[in-house]
Amino acid sequence: MSDIFWLIPFVPALSALILAVFGTKLPKKYISYQACGAVLISFGISIISFIGLLQTPQQNYPLVKNLFTWIHAGLFKANLSLQFDPLSAVMALVVSLVGFLIHVYSVGYMAEDKGYSRYFTYLNLFTFSMLLLVMASNIVLMFVGWEGVGLCSYLLIGFWFEKHSAATAGKKAFLVNRIGDAAFLLGILFIFIHIGSGEFTAIHQAVGGGAVTQGVATLIAILLFIGATGKSAQIPLYVWLPDAMEGPTPVSALIHAATMVTAGVYMVSRLNSLYAFSAAAAEIVALVGALTAVYAATMALVQNDIKRVLAYSTISQIGYMFIGCGVGAYTAGMFHLYTHAFFKSLLFLAAGSVMHALSGELDMKKMGGLKKYLPLTYPTFLVGAIAIAGVPFFSGFFSKDAILTSAFAKGEYFIWALGIAGAVLTAFYIFRLIFLTFHGKERMKPQVKEHIHESPPVMTIPLIILAFFSFGAGYIGLPAVLGQKLNVFNQFLKLGGHEAHISMGIEWLLILISIAVAFTGIFLAYMFYILKPYVPSMMASKYPRLYKVLYNKYYVDEFYNAAFVNSTIKGSELIYNHFDLKVIDGAVNGTASSTNFSGKILSYFQSGLIKDYALVFLLGVVIFIGYLLF
Amino acid sequence: MTFPLLSLITFLPLAGSVLLIFIPKEKRASLLYLALIFSLITFIVSLFLFFNFNGHTADPQFVEKAPWIGYGINYHIGIDGISLFLILLTTFLFPIAILSSWNYIQSRVKEYLIFILMLETGIIGVFVSLNLFLFYVFWEAMLIPMYFLIGTWGGPRRIYATLKFVLFTMLGSLLMLVAIFSLYSLYFKASGTYSFNIFDFHNLMLSSNMQIWLFLAFALAFAIKVPMFPFHTWLPDAHVQAPTAGSVILAAVLLKMGAYGFLRFALPIFPQAVEKFLPLLAILSLIGIIYGGLMALIQKDAKSLVAYSSVSHMGLIMLAVFSLNLESIEGAIYQMINHGLSTGALFLCVGILYERAHTRLIKDFGGVSKQMPVFAAFFLICILSSVGLPGLNGFVGEILCIFGVFKANQVLAILGVSTVILAAGYLLWMYQRIMHGPLEKKKILSFKDMNIREIIYFVPIIIMMFWLGIYPQMFLRKMDVSVQHLLNQMAQKEKILTQNPKDPSIKNQLIPKSLEKEHHKNKKKEEKTL
Secondary structure (H helix, E strand, C coil), rough: CCCHHHHHHHHHCCCCCCCCHHHHCCCCHHHHHHHHHHHHHHHHHHHHHHHHHHCCHHHCCCCEEEEEEEEEEEEEEEEEEEEEHHHHHHHHHHHHHHHHHHHHHHHHHHHCCCCCCHHHHHHHHHHHHHHHHHEEEHHHHHHHHHHHHHHHHHHHHHHHHHHHHHHHHHHHHHHHHHHHHHHHHHHCCCCCCCHCCCCHHHHHHHHCCCCCCCCHHHHHHHHHHHHHHHCCCCCCCCCCCHHHHHCCCHHHHHHHHHHHHHHHHHHHHCCCHHHCCHHHHHHHHHHHHHHHHHHHHHHHCCEEEEHHHHHHHHHHHHHHHHHHHHHHCCCHHHHHHHHHHHHHHHHHHHHHHHHHHHHCCCEEHCCCCCHHHCCCCCHHHHHHHHHHHHCCCCCCCHHHHHHHHHHHHHHCCCHHHHHHHHHHHHHHHHHHHHHHCCCCCCCHHHHHHHHCCCCCHHHHHHHHHHHHHHHHHHHHCCCHHHHHHCCHHHHHHHHCCCCCCCCCCHHHHHHHHHHHHHHHHHHHHHHHHHHCCCCHHHHHHCCHHHHHHHCHHHHHHHHCCCCCCHHHHHHHHHHHHHHHHHHHHHHHHHHHHHHHHHHHHHHCCCCCHHHHHHHHHHHHHHHHHHHHHC | CCHHHHHHHHHHHHHHHHHHHHCCCCCCHHHHHHHHHHHHHHHHHHHHHHHHHCCCCCCCCEEEEEEEEEEEEEEEEECCCCCCHHHHHHHHHHHHHHHHHHCCCCCHHHHHHHHHHHHHHHHHHHHHCCCCCHHHHHHHHCHHHHHHHHHHHCCCHHHEEEEEEEEHHHHHEEEHHHHHHHHHHHHHHCCCCCCCCCHHHHHECCHHHHCCCCCCCCHHHHHHHCCCCCCCHHHHHHHCCCCCHHHHHHHHHHHHHHHHHHHHHHHHHHHHHHHHHHHHHHHHHHHHHHHHHHHHHHHCCCHHHHHHHHHHHHHHHHHHHHHCCCHHHHHHHHHHHHHHHHHHHHHHHHHHHHHHHCEEEEEHEEEEEEHCCHHHHHHHHHHHHHHHHCCCCHHHHHHHHHHHHHHHHHHHHHHCCCHHHHHHHHHHHHHHHHHCCCCCHHHHCCCCCHHHHHHHHHHHHHHHHHHHHHCCCCHHHCCCHHHHHHHHHHHHHHHHHHCCCCCCCCEEEEEEHHHHHHHHHHHHHHHHCC
């Protein structure tokens, strides 16, 4: 039964195709069953294949299913072939499970939307692209999924295209991603030139066997990582993600948790031998990750839009995953990806539930005290917040701790310190969000307040399931101090890279620091937003510049627009008006006007009578043939 | 003699146009259906070429040869793996072009259809000719219907546009004609026989000096046709003024003649000259990619935008052609088909919008998606195909082109990759401004979504986009031997010259027979290995 794994991505693809062609004619109920059912089937096949994988002897990893030769010319060869190994299995399980829950939630969330079938077509397509990305056995096919998720994010962020902001945000996502993709494409070309194959097994062999030099490996690794900064929203290409919340909220959950942004982390883990081989590239990955983790967290501190806070939080959390990958702890990075998928989708869906209750309100300044109105949303939201804040016994604690411990163990103290700083900020901003939304004074408008209601079960049940995982998902990867054997996740994944060991004492110390940091952040948020709610506005007026810079996201969008977008357009207009029209075309027209005479004759011929045309034609042919025959 | 399949395909449309003459011009429907049927039959017959094409030999297939005027001027036609797909692209697009003109052309339908069918014969003739003289006849003949199509059924500035188009093309063609006759006389001097046969010219070894002059004449004609920077300014004007079908044919097929000319004549006959001008040609192509993309970004007219995007895309194709390796040239041929489909389809999209709005200015639109959801989907697929999204046709050609260029010169490839970003920029921005945003213009509320006729001609294009994107093997494998053969031809001439670089005896002679034998042996080997 383990050879059916290749069907995993294609079930949602088939569903998307059916919905794309017939969607508008199908009843809503059928659309919901088919779209959700397809992803559930994928999840089912993932479980069966996962069990099959466990029973397969490890020397047979990865299982490969080659469907057919896709592109082949000369040295360039890419197959349509899928593979299944522990890394792909983890991703397939997470993507299909979280994806399924988001599909179900969407049935409730999008119930009234006119574009219902279009929405589920895109959602299925998104799931397909991501599953293809994580199961491709070569980098070219991976690129198909890579671009596919980019496309789907474009379609879904711009889902409500009548809104200018939504259409613009969708386009921005696609374009920023494309910049990364161009670098990724170059990386693929270097791989083919130097390794001669895009198959992951061949790349691992070539890197392991010393077929590529350190310099080439670094170049490839950095090019691919530039692609990852686009897809996974890291410095400097993160700018599309905060705007991505223009799409329907379940889409944000899908983009931020299960699909899309995790692609970069998966790619680095997939090519771990490459990044392990190139110390320089790994260092860059870790550094970019650490800087992004802190940088994005600072912007999350002052946002008032509930989804924007979560968006910056995603950028920051992905940064942690890259720290893990960069310091060689690929399993720790993947572990955080896995726990983050649950608690971040939970946070987004719960935020969606809040919006749903408040007739679409996003501004936290117009919320407050919602605890008593939303008896299911509040506790599930809280579980997500506790998990991301890094409170012990919840999933986020174990994974974040694994990353920071590895960074410390590798001697990357600076990166570890950045990670700790980010952790304080994380705990602070997420509890700021909780306190502003669910506690304190009720600041809703009266007419909104009348309509507050808890979401229907089709939306709350996914929240409860995700809350369960957000709490418990971490127990398959317990810290080494509790016993090496307990980390099932590590033992299953067995990704390359060496994890440095440190003494028990230091490890306990690091854990204690992590715990202290989490509680400090929460306590600060409690003090600022519950005990002394006047403090934040006081601080904002005391340090207006700092507040403004943070609130306006360091003006990076403005800078990019001025430096790249507007200058390109202005420059092109200049060239068009002064060079294309005047110089090149001017030369042409100059020649033409000097032969104006012939033009007059030609236009005279245009009498519009077919017999004239025929005559001229005949005459021309006769003259022509006569001329040739002398 | 076998059945003259190729002649049938070439002249069926012409027969159709002759038949149309006898139908009274009031019978609009009969005229349209007759033209459609002729173009459809031509397409169906051309499918036999595809299925019976032998991909294991570099020799021309479906060859027909008959004496014509004498002195080497023969009726000699045949196809290989390079021309096959351009012919199929032509026969595939003509029924679509006719369907797209169904309501668009209101005046003088009869003449319009006659010219369209004449144009088809002319274009196919260019791709099948194996006699250089015959090639030139078709090359020029095809200009006439195109001239009238734009000049009669075009927009307000059609006279200016046609004049520019014709003058540009004539300038190149005349120089090419001189070069053709020079080749003819050089061949006569070397061999003592008259010939316009392309393969005879392939065996002609020219001195470097002679190669340079003749190459420049050919290259100018082809570069104008492509068009390569800086000979591109006729294109936006011609496109903007041409009726939709004219734009489709112009972009999809006519431009390919330039690239085809380089592959068929310029590269194998003048390899040393190509070598010499390679840096210049490659840089002009690269400028075309970036320049065309930047110009497309700021166009206010949707058609003009697509026209500049053509300059950019053709730049990549030419860059791939000049990279001179198997991957790049197969990529270039593949990309020619892709560009034909996607740009042709984009012009159809603009045409569909124009029929409803009677404007092509981007600012006159906004929020059309809401009114035309089916069209929105088709339009988006065409854009994604043009952008080179994996899974659709554009990606396969693009990655092979870029890979081939990369093999030849990494810097050019790295700069050329900018097309990936630029194309997404100008096309998605255009799509956003036309299709998305609030529906503010009242006129748009009256837009009807695509009708059955429009869907019928669009669906085959969309199917081909997916097919070419997902299973390119069927097409690529038919090119291998022909492309390899072309490269070997070039390498062989190269070898003769490098072996005796200063030998004055190498002057406008035939390739020695001994080498030719070796060449044949190589050819057999290629065929076996591929």
